[in-house]
Amino acid sequence: MGRVERAMARICLRCPLCVSARRGRGWALWLVKHVESKLCPFCRAYERVYGRKAYEPAELSGRLSDP
Numbered sequence: 001m002g003r004v005e006r007a008m009a010r011i012c013l014r015c016p017l018c019v020s021a022r023r024g025r026g027w028a029l030w031l032v033k034h035v036e037s038k039l040c041p042f043c044r045a046y047e048r049v050y051g052r053k054a055y056e057p058a059e060l061s062g063r064l065s066d067p
Contacts, residue, residue: 008045012054021055022062025051029055 017036032038032055034056037043052063 003043006049008042009049012040012042012046018046018054022057035036059064 017028018032021032021036032043033053037047037054040054046054
């Protein structure tokens with residue numbers, strides 16, 4: 001993983017749509033799960049860097065640390 005991929009994953013980490021999806025919010029969860037994660041390069045980078053889908057809940061602490 002390079003710096004560019006990590007930077008792209010951080011964009012997904014702060015994306016309002018993806019944040020709502022990780023909280024399990026209705027249409028945002030559906031949209032990220034079925035559409036965004038297949039089309040968005042930031043969601044795909046998030047999956048590679050953090051090892052989980054862009055819509056899956058984050059750690060219990062509520063924040064992810066940079067790898």
